[in-house]
Amino acid sequence: MECQTALENLDCVRPDSDDLDLPEMAAARAHLESCDACQEAFAEMQDYDRAVAGVIQHVDVPAHLRSALLDAAPEKVASVPDSVDAETRTDEVTHTAFGSRRRALAIAVSAACVLMLGVGEWLRQSQPMQFAEDELLQRLSLDLSSTKEFDTGFEFSLPATWVGNGRLRVGREFRGIDLDDAAGHDAAVTVFSYAASRNTSIDGILAAIPASRVQPPPNSVSFAQADSRYIEKDGRRPVVAVWQEHDTVYVCLILGSAADLEQIQRSLSTSAA
Numbered sequence: 001m002e003c004q005t006a007l008e009n010l011d012c013v014r015p016d017s018d019d020l021d022l023p024e025m026a027a028a029r030a031h032l033e034s035c036d037a038c039q040e041a042f043a044e045m046q047d048y049d050r051a052v053a054g055v056i057q058h059v060d061v062p063a064h065l066r067s068a069l070l071d072a073a074p075e076k077v078a079s080v081p082d083s084v085d086a087e088t089r090t091d092e093v094t095h096t097a098f099g100s101r102r103r104a105l106a107i108a109v110s111a112a113c114v115l116m117l118g119v120g121e122w123l124r125q126s127q128p129m130q131f132a133e134d135e136l137l138q139r140l141s142l143d144l145s146s147t148k149e150f151d152t153g154f155e156f157s158l159p160a161t162w163v164g165n166g167r168l169r170v171g172r173e174f175r176g177i178d179l180d181d182a183a184g185h186d187a188a189v190t191v192f193s194y195a196a197s198r199n200t201s202i203d204g205i206l207a208a209i210p211a212s213r214v215q216p217p218p219n220s221v222s223f224a225q226a227d228s229r230y231i232e233k234d235g236r237r238p239v240v241a242v243w244q245e246h247d248t249v250y251v252c253l254i255l256g257s258a259a260d261l262e263q264i265q266r267s268l269s270t271s272a273a
């Protein structure tokens with residue numbers, strides 16, 4: 001018997017079984033005893049099968065998937081016609097068994113892969129919820145009185161141009177807002193006041209949200225360039241600008257007009273020297 005034929009036959013031997021003692025394995029067994037290369041290859045095959053069996057046993061296949069797999073299983077060894085003479089049949093049986101067992105293994109492995117993908121999908125879904133801009137604006141509140149102190153669950157700093165402008169006073173304390181049902185604050189919000197003239201101030205809120213939570217990302221990359229628009233909010237019509245700087249998305253929302261917001265944008269178009 002040649003090595004290849006011997007190995008094809010030996011491939012049907014289940015690990016840790018008596019399969020090798022079967023009469024149809026006699027020739028392969030005899031070859032194995034006299035061939036070092038096949039002994040080595042056979043040992044590797046058995047290790048591989050053992051490993052695959054180990055993996056499959058630890059995967060809990062859902063009932064509906066199990067029956068689908070069984071339906072998809074290849075035709076059985078028993079389908080070999082009786083008319084073929086005994087010797088050929090043994091050969092056929094061995095080869096069919098070889099083929100179907102490999103295919104069954106392949107199916108089992110792909111089932112395991114499907115399950116792994118399922119786990120991946122589940123992990124992906126358990127990632128923090130993302131918000132579209134409009135959704136985000138819906139969930140932000142103008143009224144910070146019922147909010148708690150920001151839990152510092154994420155890091156951010158003030159937008160670059162919002163620091164060091166004499167007309168702008170930004171609240172020192174940030175409040176936390178929960179946008180989803182998961183624990184922890186998802187947005188940090190503070191109040192600000194811009195001195196438009198000696199007697200007039202424009203008040204609003206500034207919110208900071210990790211950019212990873214906003215999808216799609218805002219078009220603007222600076223406050224000065226951000227489009228302003230009116231939104232409906234708690235029966236009022238505040239003006240809002242949304243932009244992203246580095247890893248943070250900012251929302252500036254004022255109770256005033258678009259012209260008021262644009263005035264602040266012009267004033268904060270450059271960092272104060």
Ligand SMILES: [Zn+2]
Pocket residue numbers: 002003004006031035036037038039
């Ligand atoms: Zn050999």
